Each structure stands twice: as structure tokens, then as C-alpha cells.
Amino acid sequence: MVIAPGYLDGRWTTRSWTGQGLRDKVGAGHLPLPRLLQALVNAGLVLEEFAEHGAPTPVVLDVRARKPL
Structure with missing residues (x-):
């Protein structure tokens, strides 16, 4: 597992580790x-x-x- 810069930011993001889900297309809240x-x-x-x-x-x-x- 890779923890990328910004992990601790806790904000809406479209950064994703895969192109097969919704996170990279519409985003997700990260905590x-x-x-x-x-x-x-x-x-x-x-x-x-x-x-x-x-x-x-x-x-x-x-x-x-x-x-x-």
C-alpha cells in the first residue's frame, strides 16, 4: 500500500489508485x-x-x- 501526499488533508478528492471505480470520476470525501x-x-x-x-x-x-x- 502506498500512502500518497495529501492523505492527511481530509478533503474532497478525485485522486484514485484505480480507474475502475467512481472516485476518479466524481470524487469522494476522504478522512x-x-x-x-x-x-x-x-x-x-x-x-x-x-x-x-x-x-x-x-x-x-x-x-x-x-x-x-
Whole structure:
């Protein structure tokens, strides 16, 4: 995996590592992992489980969280 310059910027981007998706065509909001997890905590969610999928480099992050009653 290559972390390109701008990874920590956390802004809308059309930079993509592949030409087969939507990111390079319409763009996507990017949050570095610490900011993403902090946003979930700030929303009052209790983080319960994480998983990554994709080989050889994960491209999907699953997060299970719940909102306390």
C-alpha cells in the first residue's frame, strides 16, 4: 500500500489508485482513519468491532457500532 501526499488533508478528492471505480470520476470525501474513528465517537456511538476486506491490500473497512439507549 502506498500512502500518497495529501492523505492527511481530509478533503474532497478525485485522486484514485484505480480507474475502475467512481472516485476518479466524481470524487469522494476522504478522512484519515483517526478522523473517521473520532467522528464516530463524537456522534455518541460505541465502537464494537472492526474488519478489513480485500486482498492483497484491504480496500474495505467494516465498523460495527451502536448508539446507547
